[in-house]
Amino acid sequence: MGILEVKGVGKRFGGLQALGDVNLSVAENSVHAIIGPNGAGKSTLLNCLVGKLIPDTGSVMFDGQSVLGRKPHEINQMGISRVFQTPEIFGDLTVMENVMIPCFAKRDGAFELNAFSSVFGQADIVARAEQILEDVNMQDKRHMHSASLSRGDKRRLEMAMCLVQEPKLLLLDEPTAGMARADTNNTIDLLKQIKQERDITMAIIEHDMHVVFSLADRITVLAQGTPLVEDTPENIKGHPKVREAYLGETAH
Amino acid sequence: MLGLNKKDMSLLLIVGALALLAPFILNPFPADSAMAQFNAGYPDLMQRFVIFGIFAIGFNILFGLTGYLSFGHAAFLGVGSYSAVWMFKLLSMNVVPAILLSVIVAGLFSLVIGFVSLRRSGIYFSILTLAFAQMSFNLAYSVLTPITNGETGLQLTLNDPRVLGVSQTADGSIPVTNLFGMEMRSTFEMDLGPWLFQFNTGYYLCAILMLLSFYLSVRIFRSPFGMMLRAVKSNQHRMNYTGLNTRPYTLAAFVISGMYAGLAGGLLASMDPLAGAERMQWTASGEVVLMTILGGAGTLLGPILGAGFIKYFENIFSKINDSVLHGWFGFMPDGLEDFIVTIVHPFVGKGWHLTLGLMFMAVVIFLPGGLIEGGQRIGKLFSRKSKKSDGGDAEHHPKQTPHVAE
Ligand SMILES: Nc1ncnc2c1ncn2[C@@H]1O[C@H](COP(=O)(O)OP(=O)(O)OP(=O)(O)O)[C@@H](O)[C@H]1O
Ligand SMILES: [Mg+2]
Numbered sequence: 293m294g295i296l297e298v299k300g301v302g303k304r305f306g307g308l309q310a311l312g313d314v315n316l317s318v319a320e321n322s323v324h325a326i327i328g329p330n331g332a333g334k335s336t337l338l339n340c341l342v343g344k345l346i347p348d349t350g351s352v353m354f355d356g357q358s359v360l361g362r363k364p365h366e367i368n369q370m371g372i373s374r375v376f377q378t379p380e381i382f383g384d385l386t387v388m389e390n391v392m393i394p395c396f397a398k399r400d401g402a403f404e405l406n407a408f409s410s411v412f413g414q415a416d417i418v419a420r421a422e423q424i425l426e427d428v429n430m431q432d433k434r435h436m437h438s439a440s441l442s443r444g445d446k447r448r449l450e451m452a453m454c455l456v457q458e459p460k461l462l463l464l465d466e467p468t469a470g471m472a473r474a475d476t477n478n479t480i481d482l483l484k485q486i487k488q489e490r491d492i493t494m495a496i497i498e499h500d501m502h503v504v505f506s507l508a509d510r511i512t513v514l515a516q517g518t519p520l521v522e523d524t525p526e527n528i529k530g531h532p533k534v535r536e537a538y539l540g541e542t543a544h
Numbered sequence: 545m546l547g548l549n550k551k552d553m554s555l556l557l558i559v560g561a562l563a564l565l566a567p568f569i570l571n572p573f574p575a576d577s578a579m580a581q582f583n584a585g586y587p588d589l590m591q592r593f594v595i596f597g598i599f600a601i602g603f604n605i606l607f608g609l610t611g612y613l614s615f616g617h618a619a620f621l622g623v624g625s626y627s628a629v630w631m632f633k634l635l636s637m638n639v640v641p642a643i644l645l646s647v648i649v650a651g652l653f654s655l656v657i658g659f660v661s662l663r664r665s666g667i668y669f670s671i672l673t674l675a676f677a678q679m680s681f682n683l684a685y686s687v688l689t690p691i692t693n694g695e696t697g698l699q700l701t702l703n704d705p706r707v708l709g710v711s712q713t714a715d716g717s718i719p720v721t722n723l724f725g726m727e728m729r730s731t732f733e734m735d736l737g738p739w740l741f742q743f744n745t746g747y748y749l750c751a752i753l754m755l756l757s758f759y760l761s762v763r764i765f766r767s768p769f770g771m772m773l774r775a776v777k778s779n780q781h782r783m784n785y786t787g788l789n790t791r792p793y794t795l796a797a798f799v800i801s802g803m804y805a806g807l808a809g810g811l812l813a814s815m816d817p818l819a820g821a822e823r824m825q826w827t828a829s830g831e832v833v834l835m836t837i838l839g840g841a842g843t844l845l846g847p848i849l850g851a852g853f854i855k856y857f858e859n860i861f862s863k864i865n866d867s868v869l870h871g872w873f874g875f876m877p878d879g880l881e882d883f884i885v886t887i888v889h890p891f892v893g894k895g896w897h898l899t900l901g902l903m904f905m906a907v908v909i910f911l912p913g914g915l916i917e918g919g920q921r922i923g924k925l926f927s928r929k930s931k932k933s934d935g936g937d938a939e940h941h942p943k944q945t946p947h948v949a950e
Pocket of ligand 2: 377
C-alpha cells in the first residue's frame with residue numbers, strides 16, 4: 293500500500309478524455325517519475341491530486357485518507373506541496389517573504405490573525421527561511437523582488453517554498469524546465485540531498501531524461517491519458533512500447 | 545519602541561506632530577489678510593481632515609493590502625453615524641459609548657456584507673459592495689425611516705429619553721456632546737498679533753484617535769497578517785496551494801476596514817450629532833477610493849495625505865467665487881482681468897470638481913504610486929544631488945501594481 297493511491301481516475305474536458313483510467317501507487321519515501329508526451333495528461337493528473345480539479349471517476353487516497361472534495365489549502369495541510377509547471381510565486385514580495393509565508397502556514401495552520409507581532413520578530417520563522425534559502429543557494433537574493441528573478445531562479449524559489457514546509461509528498465511539475473544545465477544539476481543534487489536527510493516522497497513530471505534517470509525509483513509512462521507501463525528505470529529504458537510511444541522521439 | 549522599527553517610529557512621530565500642531569500649520573496667513581481664505585485651521589475643517597484620514601487609513605488596509613476594491617465603504621460610515629446618534633438620543637451625550645457602538649455595529653455590518661461579497665473577486669466584488677451600499681442607502685432613505693428618519697436625517701430633539709442625562713438643559717436647549725464633561729465644541733482661541741489660532745476639544749479627540757488608528761495600521765502592515773494580505777493580492781492561487789485559507793484573511797481585512805469606517809462615522813456624529821442617508825451614497829464611497837489612490841494605495845501615509853487634499857479642495861477651493869477672483873486680478877487692465885477671471889472661473893468655486901478630476905487623472909497617469917510617489921521622487925532628486933551614490937532603499941516600497949484586483 294503506497295502513501296498515494298490513485299484508482300481508476302478519469303477526467304474529461306468537453307469532448308477530450310484527458311485522463312482515461314489512471315491507476316497509480318506511489319510507495320512511501322520513493323521517487324516516482326511520470327513521463328509522457330505533451331498533452332498526455334500529466335499536469336491534469338497532478339491537478340486532480342491537489343484539489344485544483346475534481347476527477348469525474350475514481351478515488352485518490354493520500355496517507356489513508358481521501359483527498360477528493362477537499363479544498364487546496366486543506367490538501368496542503370495534509371502534507372502535499374506542489375511546484376507548478378509555470379512558476380507560481382508571490383511576485384510583489386521579496387524572496388525572503390516568499391519563503392516565510394509557507395513557514396507561517398506550516399506553523400500556524402490555514403488561518404491565524406497574527407496582526408500584532410512583527411514579521412521579522414519571529415526568530416524561528418526567520419531562521420527556517422534563511423536556512424532554506426541557503427540550501428537552494430539563493431541567500432544573496434533574499435531582498436530582491438521575486439518578480440525580477442530569472443525563470444530558473446523563480447523555479448528554485450518555488451521549490452524552496454515547497455521544501456520549507458517539509459511535505460510528506462512533494463509534487464514537481466517539470467522542475468528543471470527553463471534552467472541552465474548547471475542549475476539542473478544543482479537541482480538534482482538538492483533533491484537527492486533532501487531525500488537522504490529526511491522522509492519524503494516525490495512524484496516528478498519531467499521531460500529531461502537525465503533528471504528522470506538520476507532520481508527516479510519507478511517510472512510511469514503516460515500516453516493519451518492512460519498509463520502505458522510502470523516499471524523501474526532500467527526496464528523502462530529498454531521497453532519497446534515506451535521507445536515507440538515516447539523515448540523514440542526525444543532520446544538520441 | 546512600541547513594536548515599531550526606527551523608520552516607522554519616526555513616521556508616527558511626524559504624523560503626531562503634524563496632527564497636534566495642525567491649528568498652527570493650517571493657519572499660516574493672518575486673519576484679515578487676503579490670503580486668509582486659504583487658511584484651513586478652523587475646527588470644523590480640521591475635524592474633517594482627521595476623520596476622513598481615519599476612514600482612508602482603514603480603507604487602505606483592505607484595498608492597499610489585498611487589492612480588493614470596495615465601492616461600498618460609505619455604508620459603514622453611515623451605519624456608524626446612525627449608531628452614534630441613537631446612543632446620544634437614548635443613553636448619554638458622552639461620546640465614548642456612542643463611538644464604541646459605531647465601531648461594533650459597523651463591524652457586524654461589514655462582517656455580513658464582506659462574507660457575501662468576498663465570494664467573488666475583482667470587478668464582481670466591487671459591484672457587490674456597491675450594490676449593498678446602494679441598498680443600505682435606499683433603505684435608510686425610505687423603508688427604515690423609523691430608525692433613520694428618512695430624508696430629514698436623524699437628529700437630536702428636545703424630548704429624547706436620555707437614560708444617563710437630561711432631555712433638555714436648564715435653559716431649554718439640546719445638550720451638547722462631551723467627553724466626560726469636556727464639550728466637543730469648546731474651542732480655545734489664541735490671538736497672536738494678526739494671527740488667530742483655534743484649539744478645539746473635538747478636534748484633539750479626533751486627532752488622537754487618528755494617531756491610534758495610524759499606529760494600528762502600521763502594526764498591521766508590518767505583521768504576518770499584513771504580509772499574508774499582500775500575498776493574497778500578489779498571488780491568491782499560490783496562497784491556497786501553500787496551505788492558507790485566503791477567505792478569512794480577506795474577511796478579517798474587510799471587517800477591520802469596516803470598523804475604521806464606523807469609527808469615522810461615529811466621530812462625525814460626535815462632532816455634530818446628526819446623521820443622514822447621503823453619508824452612505826455611492827459618491828461618498830467613491831470619495832474614499834479617490835483619497836486612497838490619490839495619496840498612494842498600499843503606502844502608510846498616502847491615505848491621510850489624500851484625505852487631506854480632497855477635503856481641502858472641497859472646502860477651500862470651492863469658496864473662491866468670481867468676486868474673490870476679481871479682487872485678486874484687480875491690478876490688471878479691465879479687459880485682461882475679465883479674460884483671466886473667465887478662464888479661471890470653471891476651475892474654482894463650484895468647479896472645484898474639475899480641478900480635482902484633472903489632478904486625479906494626472907496623478908494616476910504620471911504617478912501611479914500617488915502623491916507619496918511624487919514625494920519620493922522629489923526626495924530622491926535631492927538626495928542624489930547631495931550624495932552621488934544612492935543606496936536606494938527597496939526595503940518597503942511595494943512595487944506598483946494595477947489599482948484593481950485581478
Ligand atoms: N482546464 C482544461 N480545460 C480544457 N482542457 C484542458 C484543461 N487542462 C488540460 N486540458 C487538456 O488536457 C490535455 C492534457 O493536458 P495536460 O496539461 O495534463 O498535459 P501534460 O501532459 O501536462 O502536457 P505538457 O507536457 O505539455 O505539460 C491537453 O490536451 C490539454 O489541452
Ligand atoms: Mg504539463
